[in-house]
Amino acid sequence: MDQTGNELNVTYITLAGHVEVHKYRYLYFVIMFTVYILIICSNSIIVYLICIHKSLHEPMYIFIAALLLNSILFSTAIYPKLLIDFLSEKQIISYPACLFQGFIYYSFGGSEFLLLSAMAYDRYVSICKPLQYPTIMRMTTVKVTLILAWILPACQLLGTAILNATIKICKSVLNGIYCDNAVSKLSCGNTTAQNVLGVVILLNIALLPMLFIVFTYARILIISYNSSKDVKKKAAQTCVPHLLVLINFSILCTFDVVKNRVESDLPKTVRLIMTLQLIVYHPLFNPIIYGLAMKEISKHLKVLIYQDKLN
Template sequence: MNPGLNMTYLILGGHVEVQKYRYLYFMILFTAYILIICCNTSIIYLIVIHKSLHEPMYIFIAALLLNSLFFSTNIYPKLLADFLSEKQIISYQVCLFQVFIFYSLSCSEFLLLSAMAYDRYVSICKPLQYPTIMRKITVVFLLVLAWLLPACQVAVVIILNINNKLCNFTLKGIFCNNSLIQLYCVMSRALSVYGAFVLLNTGLFPMLFIIFTYTKIILTVYRSCKKKAAQTCLPHLFVLINYSCLITYDMIIARLESDFSKTARFLMTLQIITYNPLFNPIIYGLKMKEISKHLQRLLCQSKLN
């Protein structure tokens, strides 16, 4: 690559023997992407068409799955194209956009899970006040906040980095994430502090809020023996634990200049972009009885047709 090209394009250096296994990688990830689209859209479709599912809990689930679709679409098309390309490169401007979408939607996932936790808390701990508290305007406000707040905060970081000078042009990943900061010649301390603030504001604080609400729910269930009500919380907790572990890897381990092997990084990165988008609709489709009931009917109708 010539110097002019280096100033514009970055090399995605996280691929492992892509020349040898390009078609295998492509088929596996293409299959995963199709499944992600089919599984998520199926659950969203069921929630939209059935009035019995037009409740805050199911609306938040639909929003979470829609978030997964946007998240996957930000990564998979470019990744699939890279597998079939001779050179795995990306323009710096597109890379910044990919980082913006990736972290905006990642933070939105935590806020959506927080909204779901709050909905379950009100439903179980304050059942008589539930219709008053969880009104339509409240649900809309929480959804707008979950998508708009992270987007605005992450956008500030991206805008401030647009003209930042690059001293390296090879990313250690297979798509653009926070490893991009290792390419800058100088990283502003103020920007680092602001980045930590964004992480706390849209990641740690929502997680602490979720832990607090579920602690209250567990105590309430223990006192009143509302075991059936508590079962609706299990999928949310399962999703939260899995996603927290994967994002923790992305935010901490991926930034360290360590001897963490390239193959291990590659496999962990694939889990980040595959696990939740693929398994969230399966978890909610199987564990949420109302969704599961409508899903079984839909599958039976498909077989009859």
């Protein structure tokens, strides 16, 4: 680090959120490596089943596959660096790499909300406008929706990443085990522009999709309540898994906001536990919910497991 006045030109950031990593480094590595493999395998199996079975080549299942693929990409932005840190003497990351990791982290997080919004709309059309479903939810519409779900968050977050790349930082310690929006607190300058842009992005890729999802499911609930038992059963079978995933992800996102806002008031161990909830629980929760609760996926999963046992 080169010092100029009161400002430091910091090349590397120390990730200080680890708890007794030198004492338990190998235990941490084995546990997190196992979790990462489980995330890759569990999500990939469901995606594989959706790809190979034509009966699952419907918008609802395509969106599920995209959501699970998003979980794999989200985890891959965090776990490889985390595993390296466990085995390293110093848990450090270069500032550009830190910005890139934070960009990827929030980009795929934003994509998650947009994909959940697309799934909510798909269920709304299927249950509330069944006769118009083939016309509205065409494969072209699905493809465009998937592209936008991955591109829009990245495009919006690019502005914040560029602003953060231009600021000078005078702190070299980040209270976390990976890079998130707390990196802006390392700045020794005015970060008002980053904060305002961050709020706008939060509204666009999280709060507005959340309001859309709530409105959509409220409409489904009202229409299902006044419909036949078959419609109620269909709504319950296909909407409940999505709602569980949405609630789980929303709670974990709230954790992310809280831990970055009150980091000085949180004990280090509590902060670490909240952080691990974000990167461990959700990527494993999704394939379990969809693998068990979605009837068609569960059926093909049982056949796959049964074939493996026979072999």
